[in-house]
Amino acid sequence: MGLKTWLDHWPVYRQLTGTDPLGRGAASKSRRRAELTPRTATAERVVKSVCPYCAVGCGQNVYVDDGTVTQIEGDPDSPISRGRLCPKGAASEQLVNSPTRETKVRYRRPYGTEWEDLDLDTALDMIADRVIQTRRRTWQDTDEHGRYLNRTMGISHLGGATLDNEENYLIKKLYTALGAIQIENQARI
Template identity: 70%
Template structure:
């Protein structure tokens, strides 16, 4: 089989326009199509937030809004490929059903109520400080332990390495010793 077999392949002949059917493979709609990333103002390199693999992503932004997320061919980890979850990660920031406000359900309550972020953060800080104070152990069975068993941390797969590092540092500074990550479980 010689090198000429490729030029005899019907698709190649159509696209080259050699057999009169080249235009049959095209339409006005096909000619009008443009890449989804063509009009982007900026492109940011990022890491997929779904698991511990760390696949590289290119995030395309136009007018301050994410318009497309694709695999980064320059990533030595994923070489431009994304799994189905990574391919759909644009929805994390653009889906209309995305929760954008803090909701709180009071103890024994049945309804969620909106809270402003500052109030929610103050509530969390107060509870962390109170729990640490109430459950602090300076010693255990004669050994100095300086810990609390009242606070634990479970990181999620949507946290990257840097975020997990900071979470571990925070929990360690609080004296928590039960720190794990869902991506490892």
């Protein structure tokens, strides 16, 4: 390769000797750049979502192609995050597509040493049975002075900060209806 040929491939030389001395047009574009396409260009549709990691509620654009999430980016229309995501939010696509993500209900019996797979209906029935059994066993109608309590001290709830107000409201109503009085949220602790 001669000196002239080598210089022609050097971007600074092309910039200074060409028609773009400030390097804002053709001089700044390479052949490789011209062949690139955006990661989001192949998506069939864009779904609006909210980041699942904290209580801020940053808006996300979830790019879906053939039923698979291909990219997650900040939603510029979100008044909360205005298109920005923290490092965890920007990496949330890995949360969805990770090969180590559990997609089955895993259960380890009391004093067991091995995990077993359960179908979702069986797991939900087990949870419901345990809630009902605990509520019946720990229900308090009155205290020692005959005052009405109508509560259970055997069920409590500690909520996470990733839930929004509507979800927290519904959880509070559920646990109050069950008679639980120990209802707390991570955001207050």
